[in-house]
Amino acid sequence: MNTTLVKAISASPAPGPPFGPGAAKQTHTVAKLIDTTTCIGCKACEVACQEWNDQPFLIGAFEGTYQTLTDLTPSFWNLIKFNEAEQEGHLLWLMAKYQCMHCVDPGCLKACPAPGAIVQYTNGIVDFNAENCIGCGYCMTGCPFDVPKLHPRTKKVQKCTLCSDRVSVGLEPACIKACPTNCLSFGTREDLLAKAEARVEALKDEGRSESGIYNPPGVGGTHVVYVLAHADHPENYGLPRDPAIPWTVALWKGPLKWLGNLVLLGGILGTFFHYVRYGPRRYKDETG
């Protein structure tokens, strides 16, 4: 049986230290590294994703771009964005793979009200469980990267699973395996962050001084890490500059939730004590 230990479950208390069969096994946190400087936009990762997940191959409308589709869809979880930007009068054509970032502190999981619909495994994968999804779409509000998409017919939200099925048996994700230019790599998060740093150093030695790692701290870091040649302008790659869980979600799932619970409890207690103190309401003609 493929079991993956759980770190967090939506709308449920923290599961605490792992228990049950397999609890003693060592788990690594896994990550994807996307070196955008070597992406050639071949879209092999897109096809690998569709093929592995048995998703339909869609024919979209032409929107004046080389992109397969303009955005992710419920049945298209991995998109190469062909970004165009201008810098000092030069055109930059920046290709970047775009999919779920598998945040260390996932906004989708925080926003989700359905127990068990979103699960974060100890290896860092944030997975959606369609069985428990109620289709409310709150995760779409909670995600600072605008990744989860609601399927209009099944009313389930779907996104990249980081191939949790493959990773749980020791395989790499389908997109990583496909990449012909070694732009994508997979391994433990520590190893890949070290690899990213080495790559950034190499790029700086080549004179690309704006190179850097995209591993945004606003969401606690991500399990999908980028090497950008223009790290000073991540928005040129279609990546938000300082992604964070929206304050509305944080407020509503934090203080407001407790305040709401207090109000509810206060109401019940107030009713109870009022009844004890004053008894049932009596009208004058009843008493008289």
Next chain:
Amino acid sequence: MELSRRGFLRAASSGAALTTAFGFDARPALAQARELKISRTTQTHSICPYCAVSCSVIIHTLGDKARNVTPTVVHVEGDPDSPINRGTLCSKGLSLKQFVVNDQRLTRPLYRAPGASDWKPISWEEALDRMARLIKTTRNAGFEEKDGQGRLVNRLTNMAIIGGCTDTNEINYLLGKFRFALGVLAYENQARL
């Protein structure tokens, strides 16, 4: 205290029910990741037919080759042991499943007569006979044994051979032989993307 087997089982199951009721549900902790769709498939090693790079692929088919199973391709991915592609594949190679499992795939010869607007299925016999006849007629009409200055050339210039992108080494070897036998000079291959 003596505990019979039945009593033990009863106590154990009621204990499990209690822990579940009080929030110690083991289910989410053992949340099963998606089932691996290739865990028990038959793996066949092959070569991607699309371009001249010849990446190695592993074709995963349904079933374990048992007699009563009709296998179908469920997944294709790169062969990590290949020194050529080391597991990687391009977008075309990754869609190989569609190459095999496809209701638009041609499985018999079709013939469109000159001037006709639609295709009609014909037998392999008929198709090969017609191709052989046309090749022979054309070759008879255009074969040059000697050139203008009387030198021996044995060439055929009114016909060309184009190899397909899905041809294997063996097919290309035979195609080369065939070309020399006919004397065809114009020879091209579409073995590229």
